[in-house]
Amino acid sequence: MAEAIDPIRPFSDLDHDHDGVLSSAEAHASPRIGADWQRLDANGDGVIDRSEIGKVLDETPPTAEEADR
Template sequence: MKKVIFATGLFLAAATAFAVTDKLDPQLVAKKAESIEKVDVIAKLDQDKDGKLTIKEAMSDPVLLASFGKIDTDGDGQISQSEMEAAKLTEQEQGS
């Protein structure tokens, strides 16, 4: 019973999110999606769940691994959320 209630709530939340998204600025939605995507990369690869990626944790993503030194701007051997976001902004500026 709890699973049915939870699934129904999840469905209603998703339906509401899609309905609201139609009324939002497409650029804002895209920017938010990119931010979530970067958070997902950290969440997905962060084995010790400290909110940062080490080079060892980044080894399973060849693209991230190849860019590790550029993204790790403070040189501490870890990629923080702010460094990941800054790398995405730099990538967007260069693409413009």
């Protein structure tokens, strides 16, 4: 799956409002992430945080704020 995520658009570039999560609109800016939206939103809260996408991308662990969500 990692190769299916758009490597040119890292999480921080997609997070336009810099709130630490990707809304549906932000995630869909990358067709590959948007197409896998439901699977990536593992906890079903309507947003994708670094911990959720990091499982796929092997990215940096979530910040303390993200971990508290």
